Amino acid sequence: MANINLSFEEMWEKIIACDRKYDGLFFTAVKTTRIYCRPSCRSKKPKKINVEFYFDLDKVEKAGFRACKRCQPHTDLSPYxxxxxxxxxxxxxxxxxxxxxxxxxxxxxxxxxxxxxxxxxxxxxxxxxxxxxxxxxx
The missing domain is CATH 1.10.10.60 (Homeodomain-like)
Structure with a gap:
């Protein structure tokens, strides 16, 4: 899948809005907790300075982050x-x-x-x- 052309600010807006249409297109990784989430995750929002964005599930996991237990970003929710x-x-x-x-x-x-x-x-x-x-x- 090709990377989506979104800036850091645009991706930040999507996680603040919990926009589920971007789930799977990018992942939000929090440096302080070492957890990554879907853009739609309803967990408490991290500080902006502690966030990194990844476009690939393998890369975020290789960087040492673990999946959020609440939104389970490593599983597909729909066949579509x-x-x-x-x-x-x-x-x-x-x-x-x-x-x-x-x-x-x-x-x-x-x-x-x-x-x-x-x-x-x-x-x-x-x-x-x-x-x-x-x-x-x-």
């Missing part, structure tokens, strides 16, 4: 989590381009109907509304 993560990564990396649902579906390798249905089932919004939110955030 990878699909949603790939869509979100694509949208974040291509938000400046004129995109239609078929462009996203072609990149992911599934039909546009299936993409729209699964994305809405997992995130409660369509890829189009999600893309609009990314554009507003940027």
């Amino acid at each position: 989590i990878r699909l949603v993560q790939n869509v979100v990564t694509f949208l974040v990396n291509h938000y400046k381009e004129k995109l239609v649902l078929q462009d996203i579906a072609d990149h992911i390798g599934i039909s546009s109907f299936y993409l729209d249905r699964i994305f809405k089932q997992e995130t409660a919004e369509t890829p189009r509304t999600y893309l609009e939110k990314i554009r507003v955030d940027k």
Whole structure:
């Protein structure tokens, strides 16, 4: 999976908002506790200076961090989590381009109907509304 193009500040905002759409795209590692979490973890938020972000599960574990027992970032919660993560990564990396649902579906390798249905089932919004939110955030 390609790295998502988010700044430290943007990732910080996502963990403060407990945004579950970014789960699996990056991990929040806390230097003082040596624990890493999903962006959506509801545990007490760490001090900003104690946070590092990782895009790969293996790298965060090799760096000596252990998984949070509350959000269990090392387990997949849904069979579609990878699909949603790939869509979100694509949208974040291509938000400046004129995109239609078929462009996203072609990149992911599934039909546009299936993409729209699964994305809405997992995130409660369509890829189009999600893309609009990314554009507003940027």
